[in-house]
Amino acid sequence: MALRTHSPPPWRLTGDIDGRWPLFITSPHSGRHYPASFLAASRLPLADLRRAEDGLVDALLDGIAGVPVLAATHARSWLDLNRAEDELDLALFDGPLGVPATPGPRVAAGLGVIPRLAAQGQEIYARRLAAAEAEQRLASYHRPWHALIAGQLLAARAAHGAALLIDIHSMPQPQGPRPPQIVLGDCHGQSASPAIMAAIEDHFRRAGWRVARNHPYAGGHTTQHHGRPATGIHAVQIELCRSLYLDAQRLILTAGAVRLRAALAGLVQQLVANWQPLAGQPGWAMAAE
Secondary structure, three states: OOOOOOOEEEEEOOOOOOOOOOOEEEEEOOEEOHHHHHHHEEEOHHHHHHOOOOOOOOHHHHHOOOOOEEEEEOOOOOOOOOOOOOOHHHEEEEOOOOOOOOOOHHHOOOOOOOOOEEEOOOEEEOOOOOOHHHHHHHHHHHHHHHHHHHHHHHHHHHHHHHHHEEEEEOOOOOOOOOOOEEEEEEOOOOOHHHHHHHHHHHHHHOOOOOEOOOOOOOOOHHHHHOOEEEHOOEEEEEEEEHHEEEEEEOOOOOOOOHHHHHHHHHHHHHHHHOOOHOOOOOOOOOOOO
């Protein structure tokens, strides 16, 4: 992978962001930019750091037209946008932090908002980070990312009565004799309406894939934080098995990516076309106009 010599914008945002669509799509873990200072501080080679990526999920979303798609540019091992900003590992820093830090199981596992560990439990950093580094990454990337999501969902709800965030990830092959190929997460019924979940599940099942709900992935910080069905804002996490579309060793798309890209575009079209009954809202202006 050719590394950039300068830092790109924190995300790539495509589609219409004027509220005309009831859906908003995000890919927080497909970023492939590794800041030079991060690589210099890491004890791991780039190939090991890249194992944390949701490899090329953003490329699967290129077939979605109109509906806004937000894709991170910076690597997940540098900053995990699907963690709460207080999921900070105090052992990672050289002094007291100027922001709150809340311990929890993901932090203890080394997988906080600024990860301490990479794939296979490898320590990322050769030394402790300056405490100010936490605030800099949160203020420059994490908070603006989630503020943008919240703002877009509010605009969509204002226009359509309800809005849906679809947060897309990739996963390794789950265990078992017939493991799911796609896992839908709604925080065990807390972040999206049953009708929306049923429509998404039915779409992928009719396409021929094995689909599970909430196991082994029920939804991360993004789904938990933004999904508030009682207020008309729904959020669903979609995990796609990498074997469906990716050569995980070479990090290139396989022939299966064509089918999966078409299925994702078709899902978005179906949800938009059926949004009024799905969301249980009165009529709204057709988004295609």
